Amino acid sequence: MKLTTLTLVATFAAGAAFAGGMVAPADVAFTEDGAVEASLSGAAGDAANGAKIMTTKSLGNCIACHEVTALSEAPFHGEVGPMLDGVADRWNEAELRGILSDAKRTYDGTVMPAYYKVDGFTRPGKAYTGKAPDGPLDPLLSAQQIEDVVAFLMTLKDE
Amino acid sequence: MKFKAMTAIAALVISAPFMASADADDDELVVNGEITMVTKTAAPAHLADDVDEIISGWHFRSDETQIMQADDFDNPGMIFVEQAMDDWNTVMGTKDKSCASCHGDVEESMAGVRTVYPKWNDAKETVYTMEMQINDCLTDGMGAEPWKKSGAKMARMEALISVQSRGMPMNVAIDGPAEATWEAGKELYYTRTGQLDLSCASCHEENYGNRIRSDHLSQGQTNGFPVYRLKNAKLTTAHGRFKGCVRDTRAETYKPGSDEFIALELYVASRGNGLSVEAPSVRN
Numbered sequence: 001m002k003l004t005t006l007t008l009v010a011t012f013a014a015g016a017a018f019a020g021g022m023v024a025p026a027d028v029a030f031t032e033d034g035a036v037e038a039s040l041s042g043a044a045g046d047a048a049n050g051a052k053i054m055t056t057k058s059l060g061n062c063i064a065c066h067e068v069t070a071l072s073e074a075p076f077h078g079e080v081g082p083m084l085d086g087v088a089d090r091w092n093e094a095e096l097r098g099i100l101s102d103a104k105r106t107y108d109g110t111v112m113p114a115y116y117k118v119d120g121f122t123r124p125g126k127a128y129t130g131k132a133p134d135g136p137l138d139p140l141l142s143a144q145q146i147e148d149v150v151a152f153l154m155t156l157k158d159e
Numbered sequence: 160m161k162f163k164a165m166t167a168i169a170a171l172v173i174s175a176p177f178m179a180s181a182d183a184d185d186d187e188l189v190v191n192g193e194i195t196m197v198t199k200t201a202a203p204a205h206l207a208d209d210v211d212e213i214i215s216g217w218h219f220r221s222d223e224t225q226i227m228q229a230d231d232f233d234n235p236g237m238i239f240v241e242q243a244m245d246d247w248n249t250v251m252g253t254k255d256k257s258c259a260s261c262h263g264d265v266e267e268s269m270a271g272v273r274t275v276y277p278k279w280n281d282a283k284e285t286v287y288t289m290e291m292q293i294n295d296c297l298t299d300g301m302g303a304e305p306w307k308k309s310g311a312k313m314a315r316m317e318a319l320i321s322v323q324s325r326g327m328p329m330n331v332a333i334d335g336p337a338e339a340t341w342e343a344g345k346e347l348y349y350t351r352t353g354q355l356d357l358s359c360a361s362c363h364e365e366n367y368g369n370r371i372r373s374d375h376l377s378q379g380q381t382n383g384f385p386v387y388r389l390k391n392a393k394l395t396t397a398h399g400r401f402k403g404c405v406r407d408t409r410a411e412t413y414k415p416g417s418d419e420f421i422a423l424e425l426y427v428a429s430r431g432n433g434l435s436v437e438a439p440s441v442r443n
Contacts (some may be wrong), residue, residue: 057372064372076373080366111365113355123352123410130406137354 025101025118025139034105035098040116040143045151053145053152060141060149065112070156081112086158096153100146115140182368182375183218188437191231194326196435203432205333209364215434216377219367220442224389228441236318236387236439239311239394243319246312252303261300266323273324273436277425279337286340288421289317290396308416314385314394321385321438328435329382331428344426347419353410359427362404379404380431381424383440390443397424 021042023029028036039045054062055074063071065080091099098105103112118137126133141149188196198215206213217225227233247258247265262268273289280287290313294305306313333341351358362371363379370376385394398415401423405412413419 061372076370078371079369080371080376111357111361113357121352121354121356121410122350124354125406125409125411128406128409130402130410130412132411140354 022143025116028101028116030098030102030105031094033095033098034102035092035094036101037094039147040097040101041147043144043147045144045147045149047148047151047155049145050148050150050152053141053149059145060115062149068156084153084156086156088154088157089159093150093154097146097150100141100149113140116143116146183214186218186222186225188215188217188225188229190229190325194435196326196437197328198434198437200433203429206430209360210378213380213431213434214367214378215431215437215440216380216383216442217437217440219375219377224441224443228437234387234439234441235389235392236385236394236441239315239387240319240322240439243312243315246316247319252297252301254300254302256301258296261296265319269320269323271324271327273321273438274327274330276331277337277340277421277428278332279335281336284336286337286421286425288416288424289320290416291421293317293320308414309396309398311393314396314399317396318385318394318439321436324436325438326435328433329428329431331425331432333425333429337425340422341425341429343419344422344424347423348426351408352405353408355408355410357408359404359423378430379427380434381427382431382434383437383442385438386440386442388442394439397427401427 021039023038023040023042028040029038030036051071053060054068055071057064062068062084063074063077065078067077067079067083067085069083069085071077087096095106099107099112101116102114103110104114116139118139121137124133124137125131183199188198190196196215196217198217199212202210202213217228227235231237244265250257250260259265276289276292277286279285280292290308293313293316297303298305306316331337348359351361359379362376367376367378381397384397384400386400387393388395396415398420401420402412402415413423
């Protein structure tokens, strides 16, 4: 079971040169406060790609809920979550990785989705089809995509 | 709560989105210059712990969309009401009857009906939606085929019946024999579904007034259903809308007409008790 999950995640992150240091969603080590210390992909993140993931509807779609001044060229920023300007002054890299992977470990009961989680859901479906899934779920973002978004968030400093 | 190391600024930013209701506008809805709609009113007693005021989805739409609903000549949903008027008078099925054969003038016989649906059906010993009643009339009363659940014919007949209650306050019963179904609906309303792990309350109770991408979140009331949606240029039933909302949580949806959606319809309708029936409303 764990093996299939691993392979799935590995294929999902196609484009990464190697899956060496990859952590599967079920194996992510959260601190008591919900942070994740180590890179999920074993590699560094690409901030420019992170910005793209955040504004792409089929990927992070983060701006559906968050306003980000640095991404103001993309249309339709929402207001369900807090404005993310200066977010790197409030949280360190490990904390941001934790919020992205499973925000409920940082914010009890939050509406922010867990981007690196594949089980424990009620009636999960096959993406946005409304149908039952064909097999195990993929996380909303791959390990490397999470790292890319974290790298972008780390550039959001006011001070 | 695990809020650690939050700066004062962060705490401020986070509390802001929840001061939401101020975002509903203060416009007034008077249809055809004569039916004044109650589009905001005190929440019914059963919601006392959840919201103070209930607000029609009409308040969250743009001025251009709002105004289409103020006059039947501008309301594209009224075309479907006219089509349903033909259905009302059409003889169907083996018993050679039309709806009118039993119910006469729809304006008289159906006034007020919409305000109490879904409601307990004594003979069938279960909660009935208007759609279930219509299908019983078709099959048992007329010897005709039932119509597709949430289909186009069903939606327009519901619109014709609902329009006879326009301006009257929603008033579904939540106690007595309907209570167990209402409780089941409430449970569903607060259950988070799908990979996004969101419940109806996540969007329509905690975040109404906020924008989610380009959409302005309402309280998700059903007093305007069936609604004419500009997006797909046709009438949408409450179950059709529920299905879309559940799908948007990346969940496996329930089916229109399912026990789950019947219970949810009763519960969501009860959250609008006191708001005027607006059907067919206009939304994007």
